[in-house]
Amino acid sequence: MHELGVVIDVVHTVEEFARKNGVTRIDTLVLQIGELSSMIPKYIEDCFPAAVDGTVMADTKLRIEVLPGNGLCGKCAKAFNILANEGACPACGGRDWEILSGKEFMIKEILAC
Amino acid sequence: MDAFKVLEIKKSVYEGNDGRARELRSELKRDGVFLLNLMSSPGSGKTTTVVRTIEALGAEMRIGILEADLDSDVDARTVSRTGARVIQLHSGGMCHLDAEMTRQGLSGLGTEGLDFVILENIGNLICTAEFDTGASRNAMILSVPEGDDKPLKYPAMFAMVDVLLVNKIDAMGFFDFDMEALRERVARLNPDARVIPVSAKTGEGMAEWADWIRTEVKEWRAS
Numbered sequence: 001m002h003e004l005g006v007v008i009d010v011v012h013t014v015e016e017f018a019r020k021n022g023v024t025r026i027d028t029l030v031l032q033i034g035e036l037s038s039m040i041p042k043y044i045e046d047c048f049p050a051a052v053d054g055t056v057m058a059d060t061k062l063r064i065e066v067l068p069g070n071g072l073c074g075k076c077a078k079a080f081n082i083l084a085n086e087g088a089c090p091a092c093g094g095r096d097w098e099i100l101s102g103k104e105f106m107i108k109e110i111l112a113c
Numbered sequence: 114m115d116a117f118k119v120l121e122i123k124k125s126v127y128e129g130n131d132g133r134a135r136e137l138r139s140e141l142k143r144d145g146v147f148l149l150n151l152m153s154s155p156g157s158g159k160t161t162t163v164v165r166t167i168e169a170l171g172a173e174m175r176i177g178i179l180e181a182d183l184d185s186d187v188d189a190r191t192v193s194r195t196g197a198r199v200i201q202l203h204s205g206g207m208c209h210l211d212a213e214m215t216r217q218g219l220s221g222l223g224t225e226g227l228d229f230v231i232l233e234n235i236g237n238l239i240c241t242a243e244f245d246t247g248a249s250r251n252a253m254i255l256s257v258p259e260g261d262d263k264p265l266k267y268p269a270m271f272a273m274v275d276v277l278l279v280n281k282i283d284a285m286g287f288f289d290f291d292m293e294a295l296r297e298r299v300a301r302l303n304p305d306a307r308v309i310p311v312s313a314k315t316g317e318g319m320a321e322w323a324d325w326i327r328t329e330v331k332e333w334r335a336s
Binding site for chain 2: 002005006009010012013014017021023027028031038104105106107108109110111112113
């Protein structure tokens with residue numbers, strides 16, 4: 001369980017961003033989490049209330065967008081979802097691939113005024 | 114109702130830690146303290162390896178040890194018998210150390226007069242790979258009983274290390290461990306990683322390990 005420490009870090013970053021940009025109220029925070037990241041969206045949601053407690057984000061809603069874990073086959077150059085295909089290229093069966101996306105953990109944007 | 118607007122941030126969450134790690138790394142460089150981040154799963158022989166490393170290099174380097182654990186101080190007690198400076202860090206349930214925790218540990222230990230600090234990270238092959246601690250080099254121990262298939266299961270860890278110790282080779286006869294298969298799997302993920310088979314129990318391979326550290330410290334000082 002490493003989500004809490006990371007979410008507290010996220011809250012600090014967003015607070016800092018809000019301060020610099022003169023934002024007083026943050027309605028929604030949007031995070032992007034890759035399918036291949038070690039961050040589990042459910043755990044992030046669970047610890048979010050604890051991380052924002054007592055901050056300017058206490059009433060902020062959290063929205064998580066999941067980014068697909070896609071790979072590029074090293075043999076036949078087909079792009080495919082690594083998880084859905086259990087790590088094997090659906091075209092040639094190759095297991096030698098490069099990750100195209102899915103490791104991300106990004107603070108995408110905030111809805112604010 | 115207030116009109117909300119969308120403000121793009123587009124920032125990697127790891128960015129904060131990465132920045133703090135870079136800062137710590139350059140401070141340690143300035144102070145001449147080589148920090149080695151040692152990672153592995155629980156029970157791979159990290160503490161025994163640390164003790165052996167102190168025995169091998171204690172005469173030529175002033176060594177400090179950061180022992181990170183969820184709880185207890187058994188490892189710190191074992192290591193303190195070598196006479197090296199040691200401090201126990203409790204992560205309080207966190208499964209990895211980040212740059213800030215490492216910095217706090219180093220200031221608790223007191224790096225003054227030290228040349229070489231080993232950070233014995235939490236026993237875990239997943240999260241420890243994702244958080245830069247600010248270390249000068251990253252090392253990992255894989256022990257023979259864990260199996261030669263681990264690079265397939267925990268690729269992120271094997272892809273980020275500078276050196277891999279394969280420990281407990283004295284127990285090789287009891288397990289189906291294929292050293293060549295392991296080397297191939299590691300090379301596929303990380304062609305630059307050095308693989309050193311050792312037994313922290315019998316001392317086999319520890320001379321090669323000590324030489325690796327000497328060489329890396331020298332390169333790091335010259336860089």
